[in-house]
Amino acid sequence: MKSIVILSLLFVLVAGSVSWSAGRDLFVAKCGECHKKGGSAVVINPADKAAVVWKKYFKRRRHPVDFSSSISDGQLEEILKYLEEHAADSDQPAEAVIPK
Numbered sequence: 001m002k003s004i005v006i007l008s009l010l011f012v013l014v015a016g017s018v019s020w021s022a023g024r025d026l027f028v029a030k031c032g033e034c035h036k037k038g039g040s041a042v043v044i045n046p047a048d049k050a051a052v053v054w055k056k057y058f059k060r061r062r063h064p065v066d067f068s069s070s071i072s073d074g075q076l077e078e079i080l081k082y083l084e085e086h087a088a089d090s091d092q093p094a095e096a097v098i099p100k
C-alpha cells in the first residue's frame with residue numbers, strides 16, 4: 001500500500017517535469033526559430049512579460065506574423081502554459097532560455 005502511494009507520487013513528479021520541458025523545448029524550437037540572436041525577430045523570453053500579458057497577447061492575436069503552419073493550436077497552448085509558468089511575475093522567471 002505504501003509503495004503504491006510512493007509510486008503515484010513519483011509519477012506525478014515525473015509527469016510534471018516532462019510537461020514542463022515539453023513546453024520549454026517547444027518554445028525554444030518553434031518560437032526560437034525566428035526569435036533568436038541573429039534571427040529574423042528579436043530575442044524573447046518568458047520573463048519579458050507578466051503571465052496575464054502573455055495570455056492576452058495570443059488571445060487577442062497580437063502576434064504580427066502568422067505561424068499557424070508551423071505551430072499547432074495544441075503546441076501553442078503548451079508553449080503558453082510554459083510562458084505563464086515562467087513569466088516575469090512567476091516564482092521562476094526565465095530570462096535567458098533563448099540566449100540574448
Ligand code: HEC
Binds near residue numbers: 027030031032034
Ligand atoms: C516565422 C517567424 C516567427 C515565429 C515562428 C514566431 N515569431 Fe514572434 N515575431 C516575429 C516577428 C517578425 C515579429 C515582429 C518583429 C520583431 O519584434 O522582431 C515578432 C514579434 C513577437 C513579439 C513582440 C516582440 C516585442 O518585443 O515587441 C512577441 C512577444 C513574439 N513575437 C512572441 C512569439 C512567440 C511566443 C512565438 C512562439 C509561439 C513566436 N513569437 C513565434 C516572428 C516570429
